[in-house]
Structure formats: C-alpha cells, structure tokens
Amino acid sequence: MADVKSGPNPLFLREEDLRQGIELLFYAYRDFTAEPDAMLAKIGLGRAHHRVVYFVGRYPGINVTELLGILQITKQSLARVLGDLVSQEYIAQRAGTKDRRQRLLTLTEKGQELERTLSDAQRARIAQAYRAAGAAAVEGFRTVMLGIIDADDRAKFQPPGPGKR
Amino acid sequence: MADVKSGPNPLFLREEDLRQGIELLFYAYRDFTAEPDAMLAKIGLGRAHHRVVYFVGRYPGINVTELLGILQITKQSLARVLGDLVSQEYIAQRAGTKDRRQRLLTLTEKGQELERTLSDAQRARIAQAYRAAGAAAVEGFRTVMLGIIDADDRAKFQPPGPGKR
DNA sequence: GAAATAAGTCAACATGGCTGACGTAAAATC
DNA sequence: GATTTTACGTCAGCCATGTTGACTTATTTC
Incomplete structure (x- = not known):
C-alpha cells in the first residue's frame, strides 16, 4: 500500500492538508444531513429513521443482521427505530422463505415515498x-472516499463482480 | 485523466451515481469517527468534546459565538461540553481585551495533547x-467536497486572501 | 441612559446510542 | 433426536448530545 507509484509524485502531505481533509468531512457531513433532518423533525422522526429507510430501500429484502452490519449499531438501538417504521407502515416485514427466522424488510409505498423525499435533498446536493x-x-472524489472507508466495506462499491453478498 | 471530454460536458448523473455518493459519505463519516470515538469513551468524553477541542485548536483564541457558528448547535449544548473541558483543564478561557464580554478559548498543554491524540487517527486515515x-x-476530492458544503462556509477553505475573518 | 450583545445558567425534554438479561423459534450440528 | 447455535425480539436502565424557553450579568454600542 505504501508504494504510490514511484515517479514524479511524492505527494507532500503537510499538516495543513490533512487538517483540511478533516474539516472537509466535518462540514460536508454537517450540511449533507441538515436538510433531511429538518424534514424528519416535522414528522416526528430522526436521522436514525432515515438511515434505516435508506438502506432498506437500497437493499430490498435485507434482513436485520445485515442491516445491523451496515449501520454498526446494536440490535436494541435498531429495534426502536425499526419498530416506529413498521408500526407507522413505512416498512413491511416478512419471514424469510429459506430461513424462516429471518425478518426480511422492504419499503411500503409510503416508505418509498418518504425515502425519496428525504434523499432527494441529498441527491440534489451531490448532483450539483x-x-x-x-x-x-468526481473520479478523484470516489477514489479518496473509498480510501477513507474501512477496507471491508469497499467491496460494496465495486461493480457487480463475483460478490458473495 | 479519464475522458474529461472537451466541449460541453453534460456529465450524465444516473440515480446510481448519486446513490453511491450518498453512501460514500455515510460510510466514510462512520469510519472516520469510529476511532476517536473509541478513545474518547475511555476517558469519559464524547464526540462533541472532540469537535470543540479540534476547533479551539484550529482557531486559538476563538470566542464562543464564533465556535457556535461553526458547530451549529445551541449555546446550551455547547455549555455542557465546554464546561467539562474547562473544568478538566483541557481548555482555558480568558476575557477578550478589545471586548471584555468575550471569552476567548485556547487549548492548554493537556488539551493540545488530547487534540493531537484524537485527530492523529483521523489524519493517518486521510493521509493513507x-x-x-x-x-x-485529491484535487478532485477537494473540489467535490467543497461543492457539497454550503456556500457560506466554502470561504474557510480559500487560501488566505482578503478574508474578513 | 437605553438598547443590544456576549456569555452563562436553570429546567425540562427528545433522540439515539449503550449494556445486561432474558425469551422464543428455527436451523444446524453432534 | 437432543443439543447448540443463530436470528430476532424485548424489558429496563443509563449516558451523551441535541432541543426550547426563560432569565441573569456584564459590557458595549447607540
């Protein structure tokens, strides 16, 4: 990993550059979450609900264990928000057919609509x-962001490939 | 560089690309904060303390109003963590000389050490x-991140210039 | 002298993390 | 077939960090 291609680019990393990187992440994430947060507040939900709705929309039929793996929170923390979303019919649960212990999660129509509304603000920001x-x-952005993400999760961003998922 | 295509560049933005952008931000921020969070937990502090220590280190002598502007939280929320940091002598306060109502904040030696320890994990991640x-x-990364950040705060990243700060 | 500003404080509340303990159903293993 | 493991759920309580609203004090500005 150390060999960044010998040749003309030693890429001096000054303290200042790294500091700036930290701040870019702080400000970008702060502004990136502000709009959906404001919308969520109006319907009595929070950022945690958004994350669940987002990833259930992203991986329809995802089970609870997988979702926990993505969010990296505890089962109990998830239970609270997931319970809200199911009881308010944003998310539907059904038992797995292959493994009937699993609860497979999908968005209802209502859930899809919520997801779209919330994420549209973020999509618009990214698009702009x-x-x-x-x-x-954009290519550079992707490359650096992938480098920041833990190696285990980088695979999620690879094109289809032989994924074991 | 990949084909930046001369002439007008419509830059097809597929749903998929935008979705990926959202996820890059989610995963990057999640992993970016995980290490300092774990260290902070050991000394009974939280992420909010890190943010304060970070920005006081970044802008020594910053006053409370300015810090609130960066963090975008309420005075009462800041008061709690700032109180902890002052009472545990990570941060020192002194009255402004020009305006004696202000409390100018600086890191103590202890605070500088904490800041370094916490942010080093993040700096290492960015550096790698x-x-x-x-x-x-990296240039592309910077450009895109700046585009995601609200315009008002982009100035913070401009080279010195005529800043009014 | 009055008004505005910088900062602090008290109280109450919501959200979203956490740990620990325990239960149930289904699948996997011995 | 009995045992163990896994997937999921649940109760209870704690902590960190955000919020609103009301009010005080010191100082600066008008």
Missing part, C-alpha cells in the same frame, strides 16, 4: 457538486 | 487515502 466539479474530479 | 489516491484525485 458533481456537475460543478466535472467528471475527472 | 490521499497517498493511495494520488495528487490529482
């Missing part, structure tokens, strides 16, 4: 940033 | 990602 930056910058 | 990605990718 991508457009303003251009395709090459 | 930057090195693996290369200088051009």
